[in-house]
Amino acid sequence: MERRDILAERPLEKGRGFMPGVSVNPARVLFTAGLTGRNLDGSVAAGGMAPQTHRALERLHAVLAKAGASFDGAIKQLVYVTDLEAYNAVGRAERAKFLGSARPASTGLVVRRLADPALLIEVELVVDLGGSPGGKPLLEKYNAESHPGDFHQGVIVNGGRLLYLAGQVANNPDGSVAGVGDWRRQAEKVYENIGHVLRAAGATPASAVKETTWVLSIDSWRQHGSPVRRAFYNGDYPASTLVEIPGLARPEFLVEIEVIAAVA
């Protein structure tokens, strides 16, 4: 009753090292933050896509190891790159060195910018840890290395029920957009909406497991959105990914945030 690979023999995914679908009994599941090719001192690994991919996966390996897992347990991967040609030329092979025969369900996206303009790749994973939650706290949030960011590198969900929020935008209940052109107001409204949905599901900000923040400008988000986010989580951060993209569903939207949470 553990992991089931769906359509494992389909040749397309087989050749590229991923699986069309993967299902598990969600007894213990690890969500990682999106990790990049940063060194311990915060600098970006020199030499471009290959060293950055290597470093990102080395860091993910450490996050997984801390949870007693390996890449074989990965059930989902999301790869964000800013340079597809470089990824195809050298990044893909570097990734394969770590993943080996592991075949998670997979999505790959070319985005406009990652947290630092020098970053070329970011990878996040969902990992099946197996075993039984037996007596462990619902959420274990941890870091595998010290870093200054407002996020945890890994969050383990022990049992409970996973909660998936739609991507939240700055909309009012009447359908109008709050804070047109105003980053701070949109950030406030988005987190207000996230708070409402979490509460309606019996959860709180501390219940958040994984957050993906899609913004039209990382610089503007850092300046105006991050303070709102910090106040919302009050130190109890989920695993997070921040990505800059060229557009959202309506031209007025500056930010959209997806949250996965867990409740007992």
Place this chain on the structure above:
Amino acid sequence: MPFSTIATPEAKPVANYKMGTRMEGGRLLYISGQVAWDAGGNLVGKGDVRAQARQTFENLRHVLRAAGGDLTDLMKITTYITKIEDFPAVAEARSEVFRGELPASTLIVVRSLFNPDFLIEVEGVAAV
């Protein structure tokens, strides 16, 4: 359908989708980002986002069925497109497939997908 739908009057969706879903049992299914490949790996509808969207949702359904489920078991989908002007056609194709309400949903315009000819990619999480 081993999940429940979360709704709240204070925060409403901007379109016909669920604001949140909570898994209540079953198995957690992660589905890879689906694109408009046919069974032979050929792109269906080069330059035609509507045709690509139909094939993409067909592929999504195919994976769900292979896992013993169907589109109604989806808790969350994320739709990635490369041009916002494609959204109306994608939304139409999507509502042909999802009768009634969509799962919890996110729409993102990315710079490109992993093949420059792909105009849409959709990933999903289901409880089956």
